[in-house]
Amino acid sequence: MSEAVQPLLEVQNLSKHFGAVRALSDFSMQIRPGEVVALAGDNGAGKTTLIKAISGVYKPTAGEIRLKGEPVSFSTPQEARDKGIETIYQDLALADNLTIGGNIFLGREPMRRILGVLPVLDRPKMAQAARETMALLDFHVSRMEAPVSNFSGGQRQAVAIGRAVYWNAQILIMDEPTAALGVPEQRKVISLIHQLKAQGRGVIFISHNLQDIFAVSDRIVVLRRGVTAGERKISETTHDEVVKLMVGG
Amino acid sequence: MSVSSPPTVADAPTPHVKPQADHSDTAKTVVQRIADLRAWLFLLALILGFEIWARTAFSGTFILNPFNLQSIAIFAVAPLLLAIGQTYVIISGGIDLSMGFIMGLAAVVAAHVINGLTPGIGMPAAVMAGFVAAVLVASVPGIINGLLVSRLRVPPFIGTLGMFGVARGVAFLLAGGTTVPISNSFFAYLGNGRFLNVPIIVWITAAFVLIMHYVLSQTRFGQHNYAIGANVQAARRAGIDIKRHLLRLYILSACCAGLAGVLYSARFNAGAAQAGEPLLLDCVAAVVIGGASLFGGSGTILGTVAGAFVIAVIQYGLVFVNVEPFWQFISVGVVIIISVLIDQAQRRFSGGRVDE
Numbered sequence A: 001m002s003e004a005v006q007p008l009l010e011v012q013n014l015s016k017h018f019g020a021v022r023a024l025s026d027f028s029m030q031i032r033p034g035e036v037v038a039l040a041g042d043n044g045a046g047k048t049t050l051i052k053a054i055s056g057v058y059k060p061t062a063g064e065i066r067l068k069g070e071p072v073s074f075s076t077p078q079e080a081r082d083k084g085i086e087t088i089y090q091d092l093a094l095a096d097n098l099t100i101g102g103n104i105f106l107g108r109e110p111m112r113r114i115l116g117v118l119p120v121l122d123r124p125k126m127a128q129a130a131r132e133t134m135a136l137l138d139f140h141v142s143r144m145e146a147p148v149s150n151f152s153g154g155q156r157q158a159v160a161i162g163r164a165v166y167w168n169a170q171i172l173i174m175d176e177p178t179a180a181l182g183v184p185e186q187r188k189v190i191s192l193i194h195q196l197k198a199q200g201r202g203v204i205f206i207s208h209n210l211q212d213i214f215a216v217s218d219r220i221v222v223l224r225r226g227v228t229a230g231e232r233k234i235s236e237t238t239h240d241e242v243v244k245l246m247v248g249g
Numbered sequence B: 001m002s003v004s005s006p007p008t009v010a011d012a013p014t015p016h017v018k019p020q021a022d023h024s025d026t027a028k029t030v031v032q033r034i035a036d037l038r039a040w041l042f043l044l045a046l047i048l049g050f051e052i053w054a055r056t057a058f059s060g061t062f063i064l065n066p067f068n069l070q071s072i073a074i075f076a077v078a079p080l081l082l083a084i085g086q087t088y089v090i091i092s093g094g095i096d097l098s099m100g101f102i103m104g105l106a107a108v109v110a111a112h113v114i115n116g117l118t119p120g121i122g123m124p125a126a127v128m129a130g131f132v133a134a135v136l137v138a139s140v141p142g143i144i145n146g147l148l149v150s151r152l153r154v155p156p157f158i159g160t161l162g163m164f165g166v167a168r169g170v171a172f173l174l175a176g177g178t179t180v181p182i183s184n185s186f187f188a189y190l191g192n193g194r195f196l197n198v199p200i201i202v203w204i205t206a207a208f209v210l211i212m213h214y215v216l217s218q219t220r221f222g223q224h225n226y227a228i229g230a231n232v233q234a235a236r237r238a239g240i241d242i243k244r245h246l247l248r249l250y251i252l253s254a255c256c257a258g259l260a261g262v263l264y265s266a267r268f269n270a271g272a273a274q275a276g277e278p279l280l281l282d283c284v285a286a287v288v289i290g291g292a293s294l295f296g297g298s299g300t301i302l303g304t305v306a307g308a309f310v311i312a313v314i315q316y317g318l319v320f321v322n323v324e325p326f327w328q329f330i331s332v333g334v335v336i337i338i339s340v341l342i343d344q345a346q347r348r349f350s351g352g353r354v355d356e
């Protein structure tokens, strides 16, 4: 990957303080198209605070966020989403009783007209888009009319990611995407991240699982008590070094 | 310059995820389908039961008798109209306890307005005015319910319980403590006349049910209602305006009660504050028997129609076979409990995800 490619996202000297608590101080990072960056760090290190500041949930206390070179400032997560920054939440993401298509299009459902007059939800279009999107993620689910509660945790994670992909998210942020999953399901999510990378999107993901991090990331940023403890290329570091950075050894 | 050698897509660990859950998917959906149809199966079983009873006990017929059919349909009108609105509310995860007295309020308002205007503007116009006035007045407690639930975050159970009392009091005050007789023969005709041998109020109800089925199953409003009931956070994150939706929702349920009140006063030629009093529990029961979950997120209009008819058939059928009327309560109660047990079983069955 060439350093000359313009970064999708640049975070510069970002700080977020809650009163006296310096949850994040003077943090900087970049992410390029097709790059996967892992965020690691002990509990309370500031990982969640960082992604919330990027995705418009928190207003940063100081610092700058640039999207493809343009300075941006989001006051709501919706604004960040409109600009192509999508956060994948584990439990909050899906309406279990709706189909994959229903979830992808939730809040922006396409309509068609029966006999040219009566407007109805365009379910065929939703199912078609769902099928194509899931295929793009190399996820082949046969039952497009089933509610997503019928699917496994990994498949549901894929649906949440599929929604972001369908709406053309350029940067996907995932907070512990594999934490609640069994081992085979974790592998599926890792392969999903590979797909996103191959499509030239940027992925930021938080994980405690070094195995996952080394399987999929290009770089790792380790946070400790709100500051960067170190940043490494995955090809140039080891589990040991990362653990040392995390605990401050 | 290439600085790292990230794992390429080719190295990705077996991205081909076969739909391994396919078999259990099918099994689940079969159970779900049966559970979805349970109200219609109940209804069928009930009708068969009463038919056998009628044939063996007094060699008559229960269901092939058009008079019985019409009576059951008329019987079902008011509880069904309430249950339609209640279905929407329960799917969203709420409940509307005020519907019964909003219905009474609407009946009294319709009576007063029709009586007051008939001499001045004639019978049909007075009926139209009474209809509009009743639904408009009914929407006021709906608006208040909606604001309480959406803006002030009052739990629906409490907010609508308060409105239950308010609507009840206002309805009795407006009615002067008694029923208000209506003198308008056009209205009486609407309430008791027939078209193609089917009562007019049944036609009106059927048309309304179709519209409400369409809205719930085919529009964004309906889709959002399901999403809110399943996961309000997800709905909010998807950009759905939850407050606006809830406000509309409680106005909708109040208007259903308003329509029920108008049809009631047409049928009995009188407005009565207590018109809907016994119907609140019936309408919730119809929704639950119809397959909706009180936890929100599931339910259909067609299920509720079956649920309302289950109750109507039990109530009318027991009278028909000459059983003490108190058995009604017991039978409806038993059916409700069985319905909830089926819902729980289905929930356990479809909730068993691979990773949880």
Ligand SMILES: Nc1ncnc2c1ncn2[C@@H]1O[C@H](COP(=O)(O)OP(=O)(O)O)[C@@H](O)[C@H]1O
Pocket (backbone or CB within 6 Å): A018, A021, A022, A023, A041, A042, A043, A044, A045, A046, A047, A048, A049, A050
């Ligand atoms: N909303 C908040 N108000 C006050 N303090 C907070 C808030 N969110 C996080 N913090 C504090 O900021 C620090 C970083 O938290 P967090 O970003 O959640 O860490 P991580 O996700 O790495 O475990 C912690 O000390 C935490 O207590």
Ligand SMILES: [Mg+2]
Pocket (backbone or CB within 6 Å): A047, A048
């Ligand atoms: Mg965290």
